[in-house]
Amino acid sequence: MSILVVGSVAFDSIETPxxxxxxILGGAATHFALAASYFTDVRVIGVxxxxxxxxxxxxxxxxxxxTRGIERADGKCFHWTGSYLNDLNSAETLQxxxxxxxxxxxxxxxxxxxxxxxxxxxxxxxxxARVRAQMPKVKMVCGDTMNYWIGSHLENLKKVLAELxxxxxxDGEARMLSGESNALRAAEKVMAMGPKALVVKHGxxxxxxxxxxxxxxxxxxxxxxxxxxxxxxxxxxxxxxxGDSFAGGFYGYIASQSKLTPAVFRTAMFYGGVMGxxxxxxxxxxxxxxxxxxxxxxxxxIFREISHLEA
Amino acid sequence: MSILVVGSVAFDSIETPxxxxxxILGGAATHFALAASYFTDVRVIGVxxxxxxxxxxxxxxxxxxxTRGIERADGKCFHWTGSYLNDLNSAETLQxxxxxxxxxxxxxxxxxxxxxxxxxxxxxxxxxARVRAQMPKVKMVCGDTMNYWIGSHLENLKKVLAELxxxxxxDGEARMLSGESNALRAAEKVMAMGPKALVVKHGxxxxxxxxxxxxxxxxxxxxxxxxxxxxxxxxxxxxxxxGDSFAGGFYGYIASQSKLTPAVFRTAMFYGGVMGxxxxxxxxxxxxxxxxxxxxxxxxxIFREISHLEA
Numbered sequence: 001m002s003i004l005v006v007g008s009v010a011f012d013s014i015e016t017p018x019x020x021x022x023x024i025l026g027g028a029a030t031h032f033a034l035a036a037s038y039f040t041d042v043r044v045i046g047v048x049x050x051x052x053x054x055x056x057x058x059x060x061x062x063x064x065x066x067t068r069g070i071e072r073a074d075g076k077c078f079h080w081t082g083s084y085l086n087d088l089n090s091a092e093t094l095q096x097x098x099x100x101x102x103x104x105x106x107x108x109x110x111x112x113x114x115x116x117x118x119x120x121x122x123x124x125x126x127x128x129a130r131v132r133a134q135m136p137k138v139k140m141v142c143g144d145t146m147n148y149w150i151g152s153h154l155e156n157l158k159k160v161l162a163e164l165x166x167x168x169x170x171d172g173e174a175r176m177l178s179g180e181s182n183a184l185r186a187a188e189k190v191m192a193m194g195p196k197a198l199v200v201k202h203g204x205x206x207x208x209x210x211x212x213x214x215x216x217x218x219x220x221x222x223x224x225x226x227x228x229x230x231x232x233x234x235x236x237x238x239x240x241x242x243g244d245s246f247a248g249g250f251y252g253y254i255a256s257q258s259k260l261t262p263a264v265f266r267t268a269m270f271y272g273g274v275m276g277x278x279x280x281x282x283x284x285x286x287x288x289x290x291x292x293x294x295x296x297x298x299x300x301x302i303f304r305e306i307s308h309l310e311a
Numbered sequence: 312m313s314i315l316v317v318g319s320v321a322f323d324s325i326e327t328p329x330x331x332x333x334x335i336l337g338g339a340a341t342h343f344a345l346a347a348s349y350f351t352d353v354r355v356i357g358v359x360x361x362x363x364x365x366x367x368x369x370x371x372x373x374x375x376x377x378t379r380g381i382e383r384a385d386g387k388c389f390h391w392t393g394s395y396l397n398d399l400n401s402a403e404t405l406q407x408x409x410x411x412x413x414x415x416x417x418x419x420x421x422x423x424x425x426x427x428x429x430x431x432x433x434x435x436x437x438x439x440a441r442v443r444a445q446m447p448k449v450k451m452v453c454g455d456t457m458n459y460w461i462g463s464h465l466e467n468l469k470k471v472l473a474e475l476x477x478x479x480x481x482d483g484e485a486r487m488l489s490g491e492s493n494a495l496r497a498a499e500k501v502m503a504m505g506p507k508a509l510v511v512k513h514g515x516x517x518x519x520x521x522x523x524x525x526x527x528x529x530x531x532x533x534x535x536x537x538x539x540x541x542x543x544x545x546x547x548x549x550x551x552x553x554g555d556s557f558a559g560g561f562y563g564y565i566a567s568q569s570k571l572t573p574a575v576f577r578t579a580m581f582y583g584g585v586m587g588x589x590x591x592x593x594x595x596x597x598x599x600x601x602x603x604x605x606x607x608x609x610x611x612x613i614f615r616e617i618s619h620l621e622a
Contacts, residue, residue: 088492181399183515184543204494205516208543224617229538232495232519266620306535307618309577 002041002114003255004138005029006106006131007121007244009046009070010078012284015085018237024284025056027078028121028144031241034288035248035275036119037063038296040255043112045069045131049076049100059289069109073100088236089203108134117255120164121244122146125156132163140260142166142251143195144243150176162194168247170201183208187225199250199269201243206230209269219265226262228269229307231277231299238283242276245288249275274299313352313425314566315449316340317417317442318432318555320357320381321389323595326396329548335595336367338389339432339455342552345599346559346586347430348374349607351566354423356380356442360387360411370600380420384411399547400514419445428566431475432555433457436467443474451571453477453562454506455554461487473505479558481512494519498536510561510580512554517541520580530576539580540618542588542610549594553587556599560586585610 007029013022033042043066048056052072060067078101081094106127118135120128120143128143135141143164149157150173161167167190175181178189187198187210197219198210206229211222250272257264278299281287318340324333344353354377359367363383371378389412392405417438429446431439431454439454446452454475460468461484472478478501486492489500498509498521508530509521517540522533561583568575585607592598 182545182547184545187543202516205513206538224613225543227517227540227617229618232498232536234493234495236493263620270620302535304620306538307540309574309581309615309619 001116001139001255002043003036003117003119003251004043004045004069004108004112004115004135005032005036005119005121006045006127007032007119007123008078008101009044009048009052010080010101011051012240013079013081014238014240014283015083016088016236016238016283017085018235019283021238021283023079025059026080026240026284028123028241028244030060030285031244031279031288032119032121032248032251033060033065034063034285035245035279036252036255037065037248038275038291038293039249039252039271040117042066042252043069043115045106045108045112047071047073047100047104049073051076059285063289066112069107069112071107073103075100077101082240084239088239091240106131113137116140117251118142119247119251120144120160121247122149125149125153125160128160129156132160140165140254142168142247144168144247145173147173147176158193161190164195166197166199167195168199168201168243168250170203170243174198174200184210184225197265199272201246202230204230204232206273207246207269209265211265219260219262222262226266226269228266228273229303230273231302231306233277233280236280239280240284242280245279246272246276249273270300270303271296274303312427312450312566313354314347314428314430314562315354315356315380315419315423315426315446316343316347316430316432317356317438318343318430318434319389319412320355320359320363321391321412322362323551324390324392325549325551325594326394327399327547327549327594328396329546330594332549332594334390336370337391337551337595339434339552339555341371341596342555342590342599343430343432343559343562344371344376345374345596346556346590347563347566348376348559349586349602349604350560350563350582351428353377353563354380354426356417356419356423358382358384358411358415360384362387370596374600377423380418380423382418384414386411388412393551395550399550402551417442427451428562429453430558430562431455431471432558433460436460436464436471439471440467440474443471451476451565453479453558455479455558456484458484458487469504472501475506477508477510478506479510479512479554479561481514481554485509485511495521495536508576510583512557513541515541515543517584518557518580520576522576530571530573533573537577537580539577539584540614541584542613542617544588544591547591550591551595553591556590557583557587560584581611581614582607585614
């Protein structure tokens, strides 16, 4: 079934201990869509500038991602410049040029309105809410956010959270959003704001899924959180987009299944880790643009081996 | 089969967000021995002062721990005073009174020489090496250490590492010992110093086991590390001794099995997490001194549920 994702389609200039790239294809919606495309149909809502060429669009369309919702605007693409030279676990932003993204007003093409799964990537919660309102009939809504929106746009963000099925954030964001340092109590406070489930990403330590008591197909009121591993890698070439790739693997797998059950949710968290671990092995979209599905199956098996008592 | 543990038997004065305790029973060997005692016979080598009374020794002997190796010296017990008020994940040391521990010279009673498993808790590596040398026939040697010995006594520590089967340390210690921030490369560098396997503890994120290619019963050259979860707890009452309790559960389970296989090593890492998660639910030794074995079995089942795709 189809996932509709709204978010940034952008260029990144990145420096990591493994090397440097100038103006390569990036953006949350791009990484998410590529990861999810190995599991289900994906449609993208975003905005690009005149510097977005057929070679960039081809990265998406070769994975059969529907790009009809990517608006072309006068000017240049959103361009992020960052460095991981000091710490591979946290990006240092050197420059952010919003460009065409500054006036982005998401419009949903009529042919996308039947999408059953909606993913609100990390953008202004006002835009997330606007997209959500245009899709009253979706079966499930997942979303992401970041410290900037939590800190400075909390009231707008809370309106989005109130309507989410699953929120995906990292440890720091969960602490900031809840004002609570204990992970379990933080999760409970965040879910009290709306999300029926919460996936907290721990970087190299994997992710934890929490479930509220609210109705949510077969996953309501699971007694214990679920912990999915991450794979220790000898070299992380470029962490950019790891979280979006996690979200794409997670949500893509859910959308590919007929029913959401605890087993599907758990497996989806594993696929999130799988796609995240593959994404960081090369710069930008290089790895996820050209995966052999066999590599995904093999990596999934490794995730099982590193975490299960009987492998 | 019997585990011999050498380490501190001490008093702790502890303040945490849950409360305050003065001069309660603690010490690495104490926490380790209590946790391991639910799996196998345990013998303790340590030193105590005149303030160590029958009520303290009773905590150990009620768990059938053999205390004949605990020497009584003139003076007072090792006494640590610490606070977790600022951060439950890292203790702030307010005072360390070594007392009788300052001149500790471990002596192994003749009746302990047939111990098959040796655990070198976190003490001066010179003492660890001295104990190791007196036990030439042990089947397996595990050890712990801390940043202080890595920073200031590295040459002595390296002599201990060269003879270890398994080293248990935390993330920061692994980085410090290896000079490497990547977890996988850090593990390889540490194992190149001697240990055939390495268990790195991540606090609330669980632990990772790494395996070298050296012969080590059935666990040699496992291709992938193994990740054991930790249980998200709504309240950590007192983290003191969590790492020693992990080690006790881990090593106690191994010593209780006839053969070391990959499945035994993995299960042992789960029992490490189980005993650590129980230990922190009350102050000091309160929880592990009085466990019902059923509680261990139930907690183990929860660890499986939170980490396995098919629970």
